[in-house]
Amino acid sequence: MDLHRMSWVEAREALHTARVGLLPVGSTEQHGPHLPLGTDHLTAAEVARRASTRGGWIVLPTVPVGVSEHHRQFWGTLWVEPSVFRDYVVGIARSLASHGVRRLVLVNGHGGNTAALDEAARKLRRENIFSYVFSWWRTIPEVIAETIDVGGSHAGELETSAVLAFARELVVSDRYSDAAAASAPEWGKRLHGVEVGFDTRDFSPNGAVGDPSRATEDKGQKVLTAAAERLDAFCRWLAEEPEENLRAQPHIS
Numbered sequence: 001m002d003l004h005r006m007s008w009v010e011a012r013e014a015l016h017t018a019r020v021g022l023l024p025v026g027s028t029e030q031h032g033p034h035l036p037l038g039t040d041h042l043t044a045a046e047v048a049r050r051a052s053t054r055g056g057w058i059v060l061p062t063v064p065v066g067v068s069e070h071h072r073q074f075w076g077t078l079w080v081e082p083s084v085f086r087d088y089v090v091g092i093a094r095s096l097a098s099h100g101v102r103r104l105v106l107v108n109g110h111g112g113n114t115a116a117l118d119e120a121a122r123k124l125r126r127e128n129i130f131s132y133v134f135s136w137w138r139t140i141p142e143v144i145a146e147t148i149d150v151g152g153s154h155a156g157e158l159e160t161s162a163v164l165a166f167a168r169e170l171v172v173s174d175r176y177s178d179a180a181a182a183s184a185p186e187w188g189k190r191l192h193g194v195e196v197g198f199d200t201r202d203f204s205p206n207g208a209v210g211d212p213s214r215a216t217e218d219k220g221q222k223v224l225t226a227a228a229e230r231l232d233a234f235c236r237w238l239a240e241e242p243e244e245n246l247r248a249q250p251h252i253s
Contacts, residue, residue: 001052004061015099018058019239022048022231023092025117026109027066030074030200032155032183032208034175037076038064039155039163043224044109046166047136050228051107057235058101060092067112073201086116090123097129103238103246107231108135111153130246134234136227143226147219152210153187154200155179158223160212165220176213183208 001014026041036042041064052059068079080088093104104124106117114135121131137144137158150157163171184204189197197203 001056001058002049003058011099014058015101018101019103020235021058021060021096021101021104022052022107022235023060023063023089023104024048024107024109025063025066025089025113027068027112028064028076028078029066029068029071029110030077030207031159032175032179032212033206034172034179034208034212035155035160035163036167036170039159040066040109042109042167042170043159043162044107044136046162047109047224047227047231048107050224051231051235054228054232055235057105057232060096063089063092066110067116068110070112070199071207073199074207082116085113086120086123089117089120093120093124093129093131094127097127102129104129104131105231105235105238106131106133108133111135125246125248128243128247130238130243132234132238134231136231137223139230139234140223140226143223147222149214150211151186152183152208152212154204154209155207156183156210156212157215157219158210160215161217161220162224163220164215164217165224168217176211176215179206179208180211180213182206183210185210 024044026044028037031039041062045062048059065078067082067085068077071077117133124131148158182205187209188195189203
């Protein structure tokens, strides 16, 4: 159920019965030479849509720009400060709560958003608005391990497979070899155990991390289905959990 496709009359009925809301959040940032800038927010929205199909959860409009300054040297990347992103998400959650829905899952598609989303969720809990961060790839490590052959956390086999599964037309497969030729083997750059790769360009000339050439639509379907199933299961738990169990604990007596 997409909230933005409803009139206010339809939204009134949907919000009266909604038990959990889903807020997809991601980024608009470079994903190598072969994937679209919207990879993260498009994938988050797809996972939310698939979970909603299973459980009837209400899906809020996607937040497409996140914490991505570390990709700023690549054309088209957009970003906001972490505090701006956090406060924007908090504002959306508060507005949803004003309509009676105080249980929300932040369906995250971008690792750089995580710290700000965690802050938002903690802040909202103090207002008895119960929000939880669901970073889809972190919820299915066993499925990824058995499905994805080659590592690489950014624009590699995993993310390329995911986009192939729902928007094949946005993937430029002719550039796989270009991506692999100059990609980094892993995220970041460390010297003597210290992270010195502040920006993606410090360790990846073309923005890719990993090799997308082994990506397939079937692999993408498998990981997205697993993520949607896990999100639906979490929403079912959240919908049924008594509020007293969600609230912050009182001071120790």
